[in-house]
Amino acid sequence: MRQTIDNLRIAGRAMRYSQFVPRLYNYCLSLGFRRDRMMPSRAFCSDESQGYPVILLAQHFGIFPFDHGRVGGKVAVNRHGPHAHHGEDLVIIQASHVGYDAESRRFGVYRRHRTNGCGFGDNCGKIAAVLHWYKQEYRHAAEHVRCGLLDGEAAVIVDNLLLDEARPEGLSLKLDQLIEQPDEPLRAMSTAKAFxxxxxxxxxLGADIWRQPPAALGARLTADLFVFRRAPAQDIEHYDQIERALGPAMPTLVTSDNPALDAARFHTQVEFDRTYRSILRETAFRDKNVLFVAGLNIDVSPREGLPFPLTKFVPWAAYASLRDGRRILLEQDEFAAVLRRQPADNPDRLSFDQAIRDMSAVDEVSFDATLG
Structure with missing residues (x-):
């Protein structure tokens, strides 16, 4: 699982959103998309840190993007049909997101300037909330599996809760990799057993640990030594789909140095594969040009005096299904290279100020005659 997450590489691939969006627009033109027929759609989280990317999409594509997203950056694939009804050349941008504080070099946090104290909060908050229960379970296990010398013998001391196979949910140790004979404890204690x-x-673990008094396994309780059991949590839209998507990677995520970053990376990969397959089946996309791209939004907390984050986009993959029969699938490095070959300038870019002035100057529309 570690290798799967690391397949979405960041170094040398991240680009400012102010460069990514015009390059994406120009790539669409290179595929034969027409500006007056293009309908972008974004599948972003509802976090306010995602507003700047949406503004840039509206500016460069000349229209406010359709909303394809659910909290956490989940793609609402049941909105493919409505999206298809809004344009002929369709662009879908999916991005999970993670915060970053440049001063402390921390992933998973974002400064909330509109709160008392302007402190840092979780980002993505949805992914952080999903991880919380699993991280608590892991911390308990890491503190309550101890290894060392007990009564002159090498021993592994395991909390009784972690030995209870009847528990409906929780962290479950792979005991065969930790203890020699589960049915023959060396010693039964008040809340634990030694094996x-x-x-x-x-x-x-090496020889030294077995010469010392028992100490918590801590970070040496690695992802290959346990699994999680968890009944599917439910949200207002039935099962929590973010939790289900992250489930297979949870042991790797809770033992990661950057769990929020790795969760967002993994979720982006899952969402591209899932959405790609839904596009292949979608009848509403027939006779349309469709470009689906996925990546990671890194929300760099805004510096003092700046209204928006310094968001960067890390490309992951792209798929195009074109009216002329062409099908294009780009892996990460291919996708990044295609984008970097495109101009970062867009002469078609919309001026918001001019558009607002023009709209303010048109004749008033009255509904009085219609209503009587």
Whole structure:
């Protein structure tokens, strides 16, 4: 799983949104899309930090983008049909997101300037909320599996809760990789039992730990030594789809140095694959040009005096289905290279100030005659 997450690489691939969006627009033109027929759509989280990317999409494509997103950056694939009814050349941009504080170099946080104290909050808050229960379970296990010398013998001491196989949910240890004989404890204690360590664990941890008094396993409780059991949580729209999507990666995420970043990276990969397959089945996209792109939005907390984050986009993959029969699938480096070959200038870019002045100057429309 670690290798899967790391397939979405960031170094050398992130680009400012002010460069990504015009490049995306110019790539659409290169595919034969027409400006007066293009309908962009975004599948972003509802967080206010995603507003700046939406503004740039409206500016460069000349129209406010359709909304394809649910909280956490989940793609609402049941909106493909309505999206198709709004244009002929369709563009879908999916991006999970993660905050970043440049001063502390922390991922997963974002300064909330509209709150008392202007402190940092979780970003993406939805992904952070999903991770919370799993991180608590992991912390308990890491503190309550102890290894060391007990009564002159090498021992693994395991909290009784972690030995209860009847629990409906929680962190479940892979006991065969930790202890030698689960049915023959060395010693029963008030809240735990001690066992002889599995030979593989003795080798893994090294000789020194078995000469010291028992100490918590801590970060040495790695992702390959446990799994999670969890009944599917429910939200207002039935099962929590973000939690279900992240489920297979949870052991890797809770042991990561950057869990929010890795969760967003993994979710982007899952969403591209899921949405790509939904596009293949969508009848409303027949006889349309469709470009679907996915990546990661990194929300760099705005500096003092700036209204918006310094958001960067990390491309992951792109798929195009074109009216002329062409099908194009671009992997990360191919997608990034295609974007960088496009001009970062867009002469068709909309001027919001001029558009607002023009709209303010047109004749008033009255509904009085219609209503009587």
């Amino acid at each position: 002889r360590p599995a030979p593989s664990l003795v080798t893994r």
